[in-house]
Amino acid sequence: MPVVMDADRMGRSLARIAHEILERNRAVEELALVGIRTRGVPLARRIAQSIREINRHEIPTGALDITLYRDDLMRTAVGAQPVIRRTEIPFSIDNRRILLVDDVLYTGRTIRAALDALIEFGRPKAIQLVVLVDRGHRELPIKADYVGKNLPTSPSQSVQVHLTEIDGRDEVEILES
Amino acid sequence: MKKDLLSIDDLTRDEIYLILDTTEAMREIGQRPIKKVPTLRGKTIVNLFYEPSTRTRTSFEIAEKRLSADTLNIAVATSSVQKGETLADTALNIEAMAPDMIVMRHASSGAGHLLSRICRSRIINAGDGMHEHPTQALLDAFTIREHKQRIEGLKVTIVGDLLHSRVLRSNVKLLTKLGAEVWVSGPPTLVPPGIERFGVRVSPRVDEAVAGADVIMMLRIQQERMHGAFIPSLREYFHTFGMTRARVALARPDVIIMHPGPMNRGVEIASDVADGPYSVILEQVANGVSVRMAVLYLLAGGVDVD
Numbered sequence: 200m201p202v203v204m205d206a207d208r209m210g211r212s213l214a215r216i217a218h219e220i221l222e223r224n225r226a227v228e229e230l231a232l233v234g235i236r237t238r239g240v241p242l243a244r245r246i247a248q249s250i251r252e253i254n255r256h257e258i259p260t261g262a263l264d265i266t267l268y269r270d271d272l273m274r275t276a277v278g279a280q281p282v283i284r285r286t287e288i289p290f291s292i293d294n295r296r297i298l299l300v301d302d303v304l305y306t307g308r309t310i311r312a313a314l315d316a317l318i319e320f321g322r323p324k325a326i327q328l329v330v331l332v333d334r335g336h337r338e339l340p341i342k343a344d345y346v347g348k349n350l351p352t353s354p355s356q357s358v359q360v361h362l363t364e365i366d367g368r369d370e371v372e373i374l375e376s
Numbered sequence: 377m378k379k380d381l382l383s384i385d386d387l388t389r390d391e392i393y394l395i396l397d398t399t400e401a402m403r404e405i406g407q408r409p410i411k412k413v414p415t416l417r418g419k420t421i422v423n424l425f426y427e428p429s430t431r432t433r434t435s436f437e438i439a440e441k442r443l444s445a446d447t448l449n450i451a452v453a454t455s456s457v458q459k460g461e462t463l464a465d466t467a468l469n470i471e472a473m474a475p476d477m478i479v480m481r482h483a484s485s486g487a488g489h490l491l492s493r494i495c496r497s498r499i500i501n502a503g504d505g506m507h508e509h510p511t512q513a514l515l516d517a518f519t520i521r522e523h524k525q526r527i528e529g530l531k532v533t534i535v536g537d538l539l540h541s542r543v544l545r546s547n548v549k550l551l552t553k554l555g556a557e558v559w560v561s562g563p564p565t566l567v568p569p570g571i572e573r574f575g576v577r578v579s580p581r582v583d584e585a586v587a588g589a590d591v592i593m594m595l596r597i598q599q600e601r602m603h604g605a606f607i608p609s610l611r612e613y614f615h616t617f618g619m620t621r622a623r624v625a626l627a628r629p630d631v632i633i634m635h636p637g638p639m640n641r642g643v644e645i646a647s648d649v650a651d652g653p654y655s656v657i658l659e660q661v662a663n664g665v666s667v668r669m670a671v672l673y674l675l676a677g678g679v680d681v682d
Contacts, residue, residue: 264401267414273678275678278678279674279678280673283398283401283673284401315414320408321409
């Protein structure tokens with residue numbers, strides 16, 4: 200089980216992404232972060248924290264659950280429905296530049312669902328995509344704007360992101376299945 | 377989850393908590409500018425109501441529409457049931473048009489079970505005679521948990537027409553399953569014999585049943601189901617069992633007062649209690665939509681293999 204990113208590397212990647220976000224978006228007051236549940240949420244909070252440390256600006260941060268928008272719901276006759284968690288976006292997304300945050304970008308289907316979900320909350324000025332790991336193998340025309348690490352993988356592998364807030368440690372590993 | 381939701385017996389403790397947690401997430405959808413998610417797109421749901429209902433039918437319909445299902449209401453007054461069709465035949469005819477779910481209310485206990493045996497569609501019981509009304513008990517549990525943060529260990533007192541009440545049976549099963557201490561009180565003519573076997577405490581004295589209660593749930597006097605003299609008069613009933621401010625004062629200071637509706641003001645509940653600060657009656661109605669969304673979503677998935 201090779202570890203491809205440790206806590207130190209993860210911290211640096213997120214700090215770099217925070218700088219890139221500020222470099223590309225002049226109007227900080229237009230920005231808002233939305234993390235995709237589960238692991239996109241703590242990542243979004245950490246990026247907000249980094250930005251606060253850089254320029255003392257507080258970026259509003261929300262959480263999005265995309266389960267009800269998945270394209271693979273109810274396609275099997277057996278097994279329980281996926282668990283739904285709460286969506287919390289306590290600000291208007293109208294005319295904001297939304298930074299959508301997820302841990303791993305793979306087929307792009309989660310992001311497709313997230314875009315559909317997000318649009319129902321209003322009309323943002325723009326949506327940009329932030330991911331900690333891009334592992335390739337896209338099935339939809341989706342591309343990240345900010346990437347922590349590009350990780351070439353084979354489809355038989357799985358990429359597991361561990362975060363202190365949820366898993367007790369910061370680490371990215373590749374598992375053979 | 378099983379194929380159908382006919383009774384609280386169909387649910388395990390874990391499934392009940394899963395429904396309550398899912399309800400929490402569904403409620404947020406109702407607060408959005410666009411109160412709709414695409415989840416049940418392309419699913420057809422038939423609401424088959426053999427008994428008059430405003431609250432439950434509307435609640436199911438809103439829940440179905442918020443999940444993007446195609447819904448269809450069959451009000452029996454305008455259907456071929458008036459021409460003498462049996463329930464089984466009506467069900468088979470609806471089934472032939474391949475709906476995914478049927479939500480049914482019927483005056484006969486066990487009508488949902490009959491449908492369940494002959495239909496491939498998933499059946500949700502929206503009230504069958506004097507038997508059960510599972511989604512009402514689930515929305516009551518959700519409302520209680522929201523106010524008290526738990527259900528286990530609470531004293532819940534249910535007062536009124538226990539005999540004719542499907543809400544009572546579903547609530548007793550659910551609340552005892554989750555570890556609440558359930559008390560019931562009502563006139564002896566309206567207490568079903570053997571109700572103690574469900575694990576509830578019975579008291580003919582409402583003041584004793586209400587003392588120290590965390591939750592008081594009032595049940596409607598169902599005159600339309602009473603064929604005989606169960607109570608001397610509505611006035612006397614109110615005097616002996618009606619929920620007044622004086623009786624509410626015997627419960628815990630943070631008690632909540634519930635009623636599944638429709639209320640008979642001045643019969644089982646005084647108006648100033650129904651509209652008073654302890655009343656969560658309209659919250660129950662609001663939560664009903666979210667609970668039904670949760671049930672529809674969870675039932676629409678695959679069947680458990682066992």
